[in-house]
Amino acid sequence: MNEENNIVTGIKKGDSETLHAIYKDHFGMIRNLVMKNSGSESDAEDVFQDALVVLFKKFNHSKFNLTVKFKTYFYSVCRNIWLTELKKRGGKWARMKDYEQHVELGYEFTLNWKETQEEAIQRMEQAMKYLGEKCQQILLMFYYQKYSMQEIASALEYADSDSVKTQKYKCIRQLKRNLNP
Amino acid sequence: MINENDIALIDAFIAGKLIGNDKTDFEMRVRSDLEFAKAVRQQIHAVEHLEIFGAVQMGASLRQDMSQWKQQGGYKPYKSDMLAKSMMMKVIGTVVVLAAAAGAVWYFFLKEAPPKVEPLPTQETELPEPVEYAPEPPATDTSVSFTELKTSEDQIADIQLNIQDPTTFSIIELSAIDGVYTYQIAYDDVVKVxxxxxxxxxxxLTQMANDAIEENKQRQAPAKTTTPTKTTNIKPAPKPATKPPAEKKEAAPVKQPPAQTKPVIKKPKEKVVNDIPY
Incomplete structure (x- = not known):
């Protein structure tokens, strides 16, 4: 179970090694699932990518608690994403051939998060254009990847966490202005 | 005016880190301070957008990483445990079904039946029909029939049993082929070959008939001494000096049996015509 916790923590941080390990261990399973259910290799890569993003968001939610094996949970997320895509492509009667055990997931997993957030993504892309690269990095590391001030200071070579805190204050104020002109 | 500490306080609230009095104070301030409430709303909005943007960024970066990982050695080949279990179950199921089918076939078709106790033969047991060697001729039957080869004693005994009036007895030798002699016998109203x-x-046979007639005479003599008795002394038909089979055939007044008549056990009965000169 310790290994499972390490995976969750790694995904929360967007740790490249963890993501690589997940790819190595589980992409074959997802590829099989997608390709045996009317999909292509490219579809499998899309599903794998989207599933990791969904997990990233889900694991960073403070209330989330993983109660099944990561492999089962990951397969279930990918299955839901591909089933949603199949229904979009071929109608509501799409069915899945399963190759692993899966768990039932909540309603949010049946939505294509990119489509539902399309407007927000466009607005954010516009707003971020007017921020400098440093600002983007600080904001994403703090709000998305949940890094601490100290970690950001170390990663972005700031003198201390207070410097990061001041810089972050300026950046978020600018972002708010950009989003709410 | 919203300062750096206010932003930190709002971050703590969004992250769910405010508890107790800090949380209550924060909520009181949101209700009373409009500028602070607006700042909170905007920051929540900005953080939500940052999370979405972060996800998009992460996805794009992950896709690039995936192409690199693919080139570095890719992923482990996949083996479905469920599929393997399913296959195993199918194999086991097939074996069980085949075994059951084989067992059923053996039980119903190939299994040796236990030895049956043969019931004792009852009266209903059909016996083979008795073979009629010579049909019983009717009283007025003048037809000629062949009988199979019996021993002379048997044939004589047959005639003795059947003959009513020995005075009517006569015998003619019809043929002699390959040691088989054919005789025509007449007694009562019967003509036999x-x-x-x-x-x-x-x-x-002639001697037998004469003996019978003589015996009858002797039996009747003490009772009827005065009554003249008609006697008939039967003589055998004159035999030819030699018995060449060919001549015999020509002399035969009736239909000849086939030349190849060899000693056989049974011979089909053959009705011959009524126009024999007797």
Whole structure:
């Protein structure tokens, strides 16, 4: 179970090694699932990518608690994403051939998060254009990847966490202005 | 005016880190301070957008990483445990079904039946039909029939049993082929053709008839001494000096049996015509 916790923590941080390990261990399973259910290799890569993003968001939610094996949970997320895509492509009667055990997931997993957030993504892309690269990095590391001030200071070579805190204050104020002109 | 500490306080609230009095104070301030409430709303909005943007960024970066990982050695080949279990179950199921089918076939078709106790034969047991060697001729039957080769004694015994009036007895030798002698016998109203390997059959039968007639005479003599008795001394038909089979055939007044008549056990009965000169 310790290994499972390490995976969750790694995904929360967007740790490249963890993501690589997940790819190595589980992409074959997802590829099989997608390709045996009317999909292509490219579809499998899309599903794998989207599933990791969904997990990233889900694991960073403070209330989330993983109660099944990561492999089962990951397969279930990918299955839901591909089933949603199949229904979009071929109608509501799409069915899945399963190759692993899966768990039932909540309603949010049946939505294509990119489509539902399309407007927000466009607005954010516009707003971020007017921020400098440093600002983007600080904001994403703090709000998305949940890094601490100290970690950001170390990663972005700031003198201390207070410097990061001041810089972050300026950046978020600018972002708010950009989003709410 | 919203300062750096206010932003930190709002971050703590969004992250769910405010508890107790800090959380209550924060909520009181949101209700009372409009500028602070607006700042909170905007920051929540900005953080939500940052999370979405972060996800998009992460996805794009992950896709690039995936192409690199693919080139570095890719992923482990996939083996479905469920599929393997399913296959195993199918194999086991097939074996069980085949075994059951084989067992059923063995039980119903191949299993040796336990030894049956044969019931004792009852009266209903069909016996083979008795073979009629010579049909019982009707009283007025004048047809000629062949009888199979019996021993001379048997044939003589047959005639003795059946004959009513020995005075009507006569015998003619019809043929002699390959040691088989064919005789025509007449007694009562019966005319028979018999075959025998006994060349003296005619003489013995004639003697038998004469003995019977003589015996009858002796039995009747003490009772009817005055009554003249008609006697008939039967003589055997004159025999030819030699018995060449060919001549015999020509002399035969009735239909000849087939030349290849060899000693056979049974011979089909053959009705011959009624126009025999007797």
């Amino acid at each position: 018999i075959q025998s390997q006994d060349p003296d059959m005619d003489e013995r």
